[in-house]
Amino acid sequence: MSSKRLYIKTFGCQMNVHDSERISGLLREEGYRLTEKPDEADMIIVNTCNIREKSEQKAYSDLGRFAMLKRDRPGLILGMAGCVAQKDGEKVLKRYKGLDLVFGSSNIENVPQMLRTITLTARPVVMVEEPPGPPKTTPADRKDRIRAWVSIMEGCDRHCAFCVVPVTRGRERSRLSAEIVQEVSHLAEAGYKEITLLGQTVNSYGKNLDEGLDFADLLRMLDAVDGIERIRFMSPHPSDMTPKLIETMAELPKVCEFLHLPLQSGSDDVLKRMGRGYTLNEYRRTIGYFRRLVPDMAFSTDIIIGFPGESEDDFQKTLDAVAEFDYDNVYYFPYSQRPNTPAAQWEGQIPDEVKNARFARLSALEKALAREKNQRLIGGVQEVLVEDRSKRDQAKLTGRTRSNKLVHFEGPDREIGRLIPVRITSASATFLEGVGLQGAVLER
Numbered sequence: 001m002s003s004k005r006l007y008i009k010t011f012g013c014q015m016n017v018h019d020s021e022r023i024s025g026l027l028r029e030e031g032y033r034l035t036e037k038p039d040e041a042d043m044i045i046v047n048t049c050n051i052r053e054k055s056e057q058k059a060y061s062d063l064g065r066f067a068m069l070k071r072d073r074p075g076l077i078l079g080m081a082g083c084v085a086q087k088d089g090e091k092v093l094k095r096y097k098g099l100d101l102v103f104g105s106s107n108i109e110n111v112p113q114m115l116r117t118i119t120l121t122a123r124p125v126v127m128v129e130e131p132p133g134p135p136k137t138t139p140a141d142r143k144d145r146i147r148a149w150v151s152i153m154e155g156c157d158r159h160c161a162f163c164v165v166p167v168t169r170g171r172e173r174s175r176l177s178a179e180i181v182q183e184v185s186h187l188a189e190a191g192y193k194e195i196t197l198l199g200q201t202v203n204s205y206g207k208n209l210d211e212g213l214d215f216a217d218l219l220r221m222l223d224a225v226d227g228i229e230r231i232r233f234m235s236p237h238p239s240d241m242t243p244k245l246i247e248t249m250a251e252l253p254k255v256c257e258f259l260h261l262p263l264q265s266g267s268d269d270v271l272k273r274m275g276r277g278y279t280l281n282e283y284r285r286t287i288g289y290f291r292r293l294v295p296d297m298a299f300s301t302d303i304i305i306g307f308p309g310e311s312e313d314d315f316q317k318t319l320d321a322v323a324e325f326d327y328d329n330v331y332y333f334p335y336s337q338r339p340n341t342p343a344a345q346w347e348g349q350i351p352d353e354v355k356n357a358r359f360a361r362l363s364a365l366e367k368a369l370a371r372e373k374n375q376r377l378i379g380g381v382q383e384v385l386v387e388d389r390s391k392r393d394q395a396k397l398t399g400r401t402r403s404n405k406l407v408h409f410e411g412p413d414r415e416i417g418r419l420i421p422v423r424i425t426s427a428s429a430t431f432l433e434g435v436g437l438q439g440a441v442l443e444r
């Protein structure tokens with residue numbers, strides 16, 4: 001049987017990127033193979049994101065473009081997946097006549113069944129209902145051969161006033177631990193060296209299961225899988241960073257010395273109105289405990305700029321907090337009013353000019369911090385998991401340190417997939433360069 005071609009366009013977070021790998025993995029079993037060219041595809045899926053308004057607009061404009069392709073190729077199957085699909089459901093069908101398939105992220109496991117229904121009935125299918133029970137294990141068509149994403153839970157039970165995720169990804173549902181361990185064991189057998197566990201609030205794993213396990217217990221189970229060298233996860237919620245979890249992370253050798261811990265704001269008043277559930281001081285205690293147990297721990301964070309009612313004083317507190325916590329990376333976003341979220345209706349919306357000016361100030365601080373942090377590593381030796389040849393310079397290999405920093409250095413192909421000690425010789429704000437110390441023994 002000749003294979004059919006599938007083109008997937010993905011917007012948004014790592015969860016979405018991995019969801020696309022799962023959609024493609026399931027459709028592979030239905031005879032589809034990925035193509036890079038929408039013009040030659042038999043099926044096109046736009047996997048959408050609506051965390052901020054811009055990403056939603058981009059997804060819709062792409063969908064419109066792909067719907068035009070259908071005029072010349074009526075047999076083309078056109079689908080919309082992800083968070084916009086979940087939120088707009090049937091409404092999308094009215095807007096785009098050519099659509100065949102609309103489904104939310106919790107319905108990925110139903111893709112083969114939906115495809116069969118379309119083929120049988122020649123009518124569009126919409127599926128945005130959460131299926132009962134824990135999310136099912138699905139195959140995934142992973143592009144990378146060394147690092148793998150593993151989804152351990154879906155949805156979110158928190159209700160941050162700015163965030164659309166509870167509307168688009170549903171209630172929190174954890175996968176069964178045995179299925180996660182099995183997936184990771186298979187990845188290790190296939191030669192994968194690093195896993196990144198994914199979930200909207202990844203460290204509240206297990207709360208809705210009756211297995212009696214929490215996230216720290218899951219980390220311990222995965223640390224024992226032979227062949228896997230590194231474990232990362234994202235994104236945790238500060239309120240679920242329990243002392244047990246911090247101590248477990250410090251103890252387990254494969255869990256990397258890197259944590260992305262979204263702060264969102266440095267002002268207690270703003271944090272309270274966001275409904276984040278922690279104060280700056282509580283967050284500070286978490287960082288402090290980590291630094292005591294793991295002195296070289298690297299942190300990154302997310303900040304929202306211009307949340308409704310954010311005063312100059314509130315914003316200054318955010319700048320102070322960013323400097324105090326000495327982050328290795330800061331991701332910052334101007335606040336975007338999302339439909340059906342509480343803060344979208346509040347008074348005190350911040351004008352764009354103010355948001356832009358604050359954005360520029362945080363950006364300058366972040367760049368200075370990142371460069372300075374990286375420069376502190378010059379002269380030292382870092383363990384690098386080599387991923388590939390560098391795209392910018394074929395003579396060089398590229399990989400990441402345990403603290404998640406990109407490193408380029410010269411070396412042979414056989415080092416791809418291996419852990420190599422590298423002496424760091426130069427640093428910019430976004431990457432390091434160094435010299436491979438092949439044959440040297442790394443001490444941890």
Ligand code: 5AD
Nearest residue numbers: 162163262302303333334335336338
């Ligand atoms: N506006 C701006 N940024 C947002 N984020 C989530 N919702 C919004 C919003 N409405 C940011 C948060 C979150 C990251 C993934 O996106 O900082 O941690």
